Every structure is written in structure tokens, then in C-alpha cells.
Amino acid sequence: xxxxxxxxxxxxxxxxxxxxxxxxxxxxxxxxxxxxxxxxxxxxxxxxxxxxxxxxxxxxxxxxxxxxxxxxxxxxxxxxxxxxxxxxxxxxxxxxxxxxxxxxxxxxxxxxxxxxxxxxxxxxxxxxxxxxxxxxxxxxxxxxxxxxxxxxxxxxxxxxxxxxxxxxxxxxxxxxxxxxxxxxxxxxxxxxxxxxxxxxxxxxxxxxxxxxxxxxxxxxxxxxxxxxxxxxxxxxxxxxxxxxxxxxxxxxxxxxxxxxxxxxxxxxxxxxxxxxxxxxxxxxxxxxxxxxxxxxxxxxxxxxxxxxxxxxxxxxxxxxxxxxxxxx
Amino acid sequence: xxxxxxxxxxxxxxxxxxxxxxxxxxxxxxxxxxxxxxxxxxxxxxxxxxxxxxxxxxxxxxxxxxxxxxxxxxxxxxxxxxxxxxxxxxxxxxxxxxxxxxxxxxxxxxxxxxxxxxxxxxxxxxxxxxxxxxxxxxxxxxxxxxxxxxxxxxxxxxxxxxxxxxxxxxxxxxxxxxxxxxxxxxxxxxxxxxxxxxxxxxxxxxxxxxxxxxxxxxxxxxxxxxxxxxxxxxxxxxxxxxxxxxxxxxxxx
Numbered sequence: 001x002x003x004x005x006x007x008x009x010x011x012x013x014x015x016x017x018x019x020x021x022x023x024x025x026x027x028x029x030x031x032x033x034x035x036x037x038x039x040x041x042x043x044x045x046x047x048x049x050x051x052x053x054x055x056x057x058x059x060x061x062x063x064x065x066x067x068x069x070x071x072x073x074x075x076x077x078x079x080x081x082x083x084x085x086x087x088x089x090x091x092x093x094x095x096x097x098x099x100x101x102x103x104x105x106x107x108x109x110x111x112x113x114x115x116x117x118x119x120x121x122x123x124x125x126x127x128x129x130x131x132x133x134x135x136x137x138x139x140x141x142x143x144x145x146x147x148x149x150x151x152x153x154x155x156x157x158x159x160x161x162x163x164x165x166x167x168x169x170x171x172x173x174x175x176x177x178x179x180x181x182x183x184x185x186x187x188x189x190x191x192x193x194x195x196x197x198x199x200x201x202x203x204x205x206x207x208x209x210x211x212x213x214x215x216x217x218x219x220x221x222x223x224x225x226x227x228x229x230x231x232x233x234x235x236x237x238x239x240x241x242x243x244x245x246x247x248x249x250x251x252x253x254x255x256x257x258x259x260x261x262x263x264x265x266x267x268x269x270x271x272x273x274x275x276x277x278x279x280x281x282x283x284x285x286x287x288x289x290x291x292x293x294x295x296x297x298x299x300x301x302x303x304x305x306x307x308x309x310x311x312x313x314x315x316x317x318x319x320x321x322x323x324x325x326x327x328x
Numbered sequence: 329x330x331x332x333x334x335x336x337x338x339x340x341x342x343x344x345x346x347x348x349x350x351x352x353x354x355x356x357x358x359x360x361x362x363x364x365x366x367x368x369x370x371x372x373x374x375x376x377x378x379x380x381x382x383x384x385x386x387x388x389x390x391x392x393x394x395x396x397x398x399x400x401x402x403x404x405x406x407x408x409x410x411x412x413x414x415x416x417x418x419x420x421x422x423x424x425x426x427x428x429x430x431x432x433x434x435x436x437x438x439x440x441x442x443x444x445x446x447x448x449x450x451x452x453x454x455x456x457x458x459x460x461x462x463x464x465x466x467x468x469x470x471x472x473x474x475x476x477x478x479x480x481x482x483x484x485x486x487x488x489x490x491x492x493x494x495x496x497x498x499x500x501x502x503x504x505x506x507x508x509x510x511x512x513x514x515x516x517x518x519x520x521x522x523x524x525x526x527x528x529x530x531x532x533x534x535x536x537x538x539x540x541x542x543x544x545x546x547x548x549x550x551x552x553x554x555x556x557x558x559x560x561x562x563x564x565x566x567x568x569x570x571x572x573x574x575x576x577x578x579x580x581x
Contacts, residue, residue: 178443180446181443182446183439183442185429186432188418189421193416193417193419196412196418198401198404199404199411199412199494200404200409200430200490200491200493200494201401201405201409201432202401204401210439
């Protein structure tokens with residue numbers, strides 16, 4: 001477990017980045033990272049409950065479209081429609097989850113994938129409201145936040161950076177509490193054995209739907225952010241590849257490290273294509289190799305790396321580290 | 329009065345009758361053995377009583393209420409708890425966590441309350457009771473080990489511990505001593521007797537007759553999906569049909 005101090009340090013560092021490195025490109029990459037981290041956290045939550053969610057992109061799309069449309073068509077303030085879109089996506093997730101969570105294994109994967117594709121195809125087909133495959137242009141920026149003294153305008157990357165960081169922290173805080181609570185234990189139980197969980201009186205379906213709903217809610221929030229950050233919406237953003245990337249992020253980040261795994265996975269999935277920008281067509285190959293390597297040699301994912309390395313370090317290193325920590 | 333009545337239970341898998349009109353009663357506070365050769369339908373019977381399968385026909389009466397076809401977690405809530413034949417555990421949790429997870433029904437808090445305002449007191453109480461159960465089953469020394477790393481005998485005992493955590497009125501054990509050496513078997517049977525002495529009614533499936541004969545108060549014998557005998561161990565030992573079922577072909581010649 002990571003101590004409170006190191007968590008606080010990481011959060012402070014994340015908060016300080018716009019001052020330390022005010023580079024728009026870097027901030028853009030980090031914003032994408034946080035979006036994918038939120039999506040991956042949801043994926044890992046459903047995985048913990050014993051199911052492989054292959055349709056995260058569908059819920060991401062639902063959140064994005066609901067939020068953009070309520071702002072553009074109904075003229076609702078962004079700050080109202082952001083949480084509303086998350087809740088609406090959660091409710092849709094509840095309905096879909098109630099159907100798909102009765103299945104398991106391959107059927108569940110196929111069904112979630114199919115639902116996500118159906119959502120995308122509905123968007124492609126429905127041209128009058130949803131804009132069809134041409135998409136929706138000119139999604140407005142979030143309304144300015146009037147604070148006493150200053151008004152926060154959504155110009156440049158910095159305000160967006162803080163907004164998505166805030167959403168990520170909300171997700172992390174909520175999921176951290178969830179995993180620590182008895183509900184977390186129940187989710188892990190049903191992930192390991194449906195039968196045994198049922199025979200101690202757990203209504204497995206309900207808890208699985210709960211995990212599915214929470215994942216949908218956060219994917220919806222990420223979508224609401226995405227729509228107004230990027231400024232236009234188009235169904236091509238939400239293909240099955242996005243769901244697949246979230247899955248890769250989850251596995252490489254570490255499925256057993258519920259929070260750190262999601263965030264590290266989000267970093268991996270966004271930073272790798274940026275680093276290997278010159279070899280863009282090779283990026284899926286890199287994902288594939290990384291995925292196989294992690295599955296074969298590092299079952300706990302990148303998040304488990306410190307725990308794997310520490311016992312193998314030469315003694316003098318560990319001792320020096322310990323002394324260093326003692327002095328600090 | 330019977331605590332649990334199995335009434336004319338029939339179960340077909342396709343054209344094959346796994347159980348035919350099986351009927352017996354379980355009395356409060358007894359240790360009932362359900363024996364029979366492999367494939368006699370014992371586990372199917374458990375699956376029906378606990379709601380894992382729906383029977384083709386028949387009813388299960390528990391405390392005067394027909395519970396047939398109800399969901400498994402509901403039946404557990406009513407007080408019928410089972411263990412599984414193959415050792416099913418929460419493999420990637422410690423032994424203690426396994427038993428804490430088994431305490432699901434003891435928690436009263438709803439979703440929001442347990443996420444944001446968890447009751448320390450309740451969790452402490454559950455952890456304490458879990459330790460008690462582990463101690464009762466002789467598992468306290470391995471409480472922090474992952475379930476999957478435990479030796480076979482310990483795993484079986486942990487399965488019983490999880491079931492006990494759900495506070496059963498009737499505890500149905502599916503082959504609790506399979507794969508154990510005589511010493512482990514004796515220990516397990518003693519533990520089961522002690523569970524009965526605490527007021528839990530027990531049902532034990534076993535195909536190894538010798539293991540249960542000395543401990544059970546009454547025995548029901550199944551063969552090819554039908555009840556062929558019921559009674560106290562001494563009667564069963566002398567019963568012709570039972571001997572025939574177990575020794576089979578030789579007698580029939």
C-alpha cells in the first residue's frame with residue numbers, strides 16, 4: 001500500500017504541473033491521460049466483480065452526446081449538465097447492466113461490445129438530432145465560473161486540466177472508499193466465485209450491476225468532459241478500438257491494483273503513442289507486445305512492479321533506501 | 329417436527345432422471361447423512377434444496393414454507409447454507425477475509441452508508457466473530473495466508489468456516505471429508521459433531537459410508553436417483569438394498 005504522504009505528494013505534483021511545465025502539448029497529453037484513467041478505473045471495477053467489460057467506449061459516447069446536446073439544444077448550463085450526463089449514463093448503464101450481467105465469460109464480452117457498437121451505430125444513423133457520422137460541430141466551451149474577484153474563462157488548456165483532474169480525483173476518492181468498504185470485499189468475492197458468494201447470501205447479480213452502473217457513470221462523466229474539451233463530436237471517436245485500448249490499459253496497469261493500476265494504465269495507453277509518434281502504425285504492435293509481456297511475466301501489471309522489484313534488489317540498495325527514508 | 333421436508337422431488341436432465349420422487353425429512357438438531365454411490369443424485373439434491381437448480385417437480389418445505397425455485401441467496405437468508413463439493417473458496421483472499429466475506433448477511437448498512445460512513449463497530453464485531461470461527465475450526469494460525477496456498481484439509485475446513493459465517497440453521501455439507509486421510513477425517517467429523525451440538529442441523533453428503541456411519545444420527549440412502557433406505561445407522565448397515573447398491577453385481581448373480 002502507498003502511504004498517505006506519497007498520495008498527497010502525487011496530488012500536489014499533479015496540481016502544480018501547469019505552473020511547473022506550462023506547455024499546452026504536455027497538458028493536452030495529461031488531459032487525455034486522465035480521461036483514459038477514469039475509463040480504465042471503471043473497467044477495473046467491473047473486472048473486480050468478475051466480468052470483462054468490452055463496451056466502455058459506448059458509455060463514454062452516451063455521456064458525451066447527452067452533455068453536448070443538453071447544453072446545445074436545451075440551453076442547460078454546462079455545470080448542471082456535466083453531473084446530469086454522468087447520472088443519465090449511469091441509469092442507462094443500470095438498464096444495460098441488468099441485462100448483460102446475467103451472462104458471463106465470452107457472452108458478456110460479446111454483449112457489452114455489441115451494446116457499445118449499437119450505440120455508435122444509432123449515432124451514425126440518427127442524423128437530425130445526433131448529427132450522424134458527420135458529427136456535431138461547435139460544442140460550446142464550459143460556461144465561465146464567476147468567482148469573487150476573478151472569472152475563470154475556459155481558454156487554453158489549464159482550466160480544462162484542472163477540471164479533468166478534479167473529476168479524476170472524485171473518481172479515485174469514491175472508488176478508494178468503495179474498495180475499502182464491505183462493498184469492495186463483496187465485489188472481490190463475486191469476482192472470485194459466483195457460487196460461493198451466492199451461497200453465503202450475496203445477491204450476485206445486483207452487485208455486478210452496481211459495478212457496471214458505477215463504471216458507466218464515470219465513463220459518462222469522462223464523456224461530458226471530452227465533448228466540451230475537444231469541441232466537436234463524431235461517432236468515430238467511440239469505436240470498439242477505444243474499448244479495447246481501455247482494456248489494454250487495465251491489464252497493463254494492473255487489474256489487482258484497483259486505483260494505481262487504472263491510473264498507470266491510462267498513462268501507458270496515452271503516452272506510448274505520443275512517444276512513438278514517428279512510428280504511428282507500429283503503436284498497436286507495441287501495445288500487443290506489452291500486453292503479452294505483462295500477461296506472461298508481470299501478472300499484477302505495471303502497478304505491481306515495485307513489489308516485484310524490491311525483494312530482488314541487492315541488499316545494499318534496499319538498506320540505503322531504508323536509511324534514506326529514515327532520515328527523511 | 330420436521331425442520332425441512334423434501335417432498336416428491338423429481339429432476340430430469342433431458343430424458344435422464346437424476347432424481348425420482350425423493351422424499352425425506354430433516355429434523356431439528358440432527359446430523360443427517362445422505363449417502364449413495366457416485367452418480368446417485370446426492371449433489372443434485374443439494375442443488376435443488378439450495379435453489380441452485382429448479383426441480384422438474386416436487387417441493388421443499390422449510391419451516392412450513394415452500395421454498396422451491398427461490399433464488400439461492402434468498403434461501404441462504406432463510407437459514408439453509410451449503411458448502412461445495414469441489415473446494416470452492418475465495419482463492420485470492422486470506423483465510424480471514426474469506427470468513428469475513430461469509431458474514432455478508434450480518435451487515436445491515438446500505439450502499440452509501442457502507443462506502444462513506446462505514447460502521448467501525450460492525451466491522452470489528454464481524455472480524456472478531458470470524459476469528460472465533462477460525463479458532464473453532466483450528467484455522468487461526470493460517471488466518472493471514474491466501475486461501476489458494478492452504479493445504480487441502482485446511483481448505484475444506486475453511487469452506488465450512490465460510491458457511492458457518494452465514495449463520496446457518498441447516499448446514500448442508502457436500503462431501504466434507506473427501507480426499508482426507510483417516511486422521512483428518514476423524515478431526516472433521518468431530519468438528520461437525522460440535523457444530524451440531526451448538527444447535528445447527530447438519531446434512532452431510534458422503535459416498536464413503538464408513539466415514540459417516542459412526543457419526544450420523546440418521547441416514548438416507550440414494551441410488552440411481554431414488555431413495556432406497558432411511559433410518560438409523562444400525563438399520564442401514566443391515567439393509568439388503570443398501571448392501572446391494574454398494575456391492576452391486578455380485579449379489580445380483
